[in-house]
Amino acid sequence: TQLLEQSPQFLSIQEGENLTVYCNSSSVFSSLQWYRQEPGEGPVLLVTVVTGGEVKKLKRLTFQFGDARKDSSLHITAAQPGDTGLYLCAASRSGGSYIPTFGRGTSLIVHP
Amino acid sequence: GAGVSQTPSNKVTEKGKYVELRCDPISGHTALYWYRQSLGQGPEFLIYFQGTGAADDSGLPNDRFFAVRPEGSVSTLKIQRTERGDSAVYLCASSLGPAQETQYFGPGTRLLVL
Numbered sequence: 001t002q003l004l005e006q007s008p009q010f011l012s013i014q015e016g017e018n019l020t021v022y023c024n025s026s027s028v029f030s031s032l033q034w035y036r037q038e039p040g041e042g043p044v045l046l047v048t049v050v051t052g053g054e055v056k057k058l059k060r061l062t063f064q065f066g067d068a069r070k071d072s073s074l075h076i077t078a079a080q081p082g083d084t085g086l087y088l089c090a091a092s093r094s095g096g097s098y099i100p101t102f103g104r105g106t107s108l109i110v111h112p
Numbered sequence: 113g114a115g116v117s118q119t120p121s122n123k124v125t126e127k128g129k130y131v132e133l134r135c136d137p138i139s140g141h142t143a144l145y146w147y148r149q150s151l152g153q154g155p156e157f158l159i160y161f162q163g164t165g166a167a168d169d170s171g172l173p174n175d176r177f178f179a180v181r182p183e184g185s186v187s188t189l190k191i192q193r194t195e196r197g198d199s200a201v202y203l204c205a206s207s208l209g210p211a212q213e214t215q216y217f218g219p220g221t222r223l224l225v226l
Contacts, residue, residue: 031213040219041219041220042218043155043203088154098207099157099160099168100157101157105153
């Protein structure tokens with residue numbers, strides 16, 4: 001069973017459009033992370049959200065952690081071709097060490 | 113500075129063969145992680161080292177998989193009697209310490225078992 005459900009699985013849009021991707025779970029997390037992975041590369045950490053209701057912005061990317069800390073969203077404004085990639089959410093399994101469990105990801109293609 | 117490096121970048125082998133995948137973490141990072149990513153999936157945890165010891169190997173799928181980190185730096189993931197289902201991208205990541213949430217990933221080794 002997938003601990004983290006991501007939707008949509010695929011997204012193909014034109015440059016300049018806005019989009020939102022979602023990460024949902026029935027579990028409560030102390031923190032949640034978003035990564036972007038480009039073809040042939042490993043994931044790169046974009047942001048970590050910790051507090052329920054927290055909103056973080058990274059240029060045109062806005063990340064929100066749900067009030068109950070069970071879900072998160074990533075909104076991209078005016079998407080650009082450089083935003084193309086696989087967006088992964090991840091949360092720690094538990095314990096003193098940080099070992100993230102990843103969702104399946106949302107594959108985003110932004111056409112020029 | 114240098115990031116996490118992995119060699120080889122691609123490996124093609126035949127069913128039943130033995131393979132070794134190498135990871136060079138960022139210098140000074142004590143924690144090292146191995147993940148496996150199948151097509152259309154997110155990375156799946158395999159094993160985590162703190163220093164030289166395997167602190168958590170609960171993600172290793174079976175006893176054909178083994179990993180070492182003898183000097184607390186470079187790590188090798190070893191797969192015996194490879195099966196076609198082992199085909200995947202094997203990712204390595206490192207972090208400053210065990211509770212550090214920022215992990216730095218290498219580019220991965222793409223393993224294809226024919």
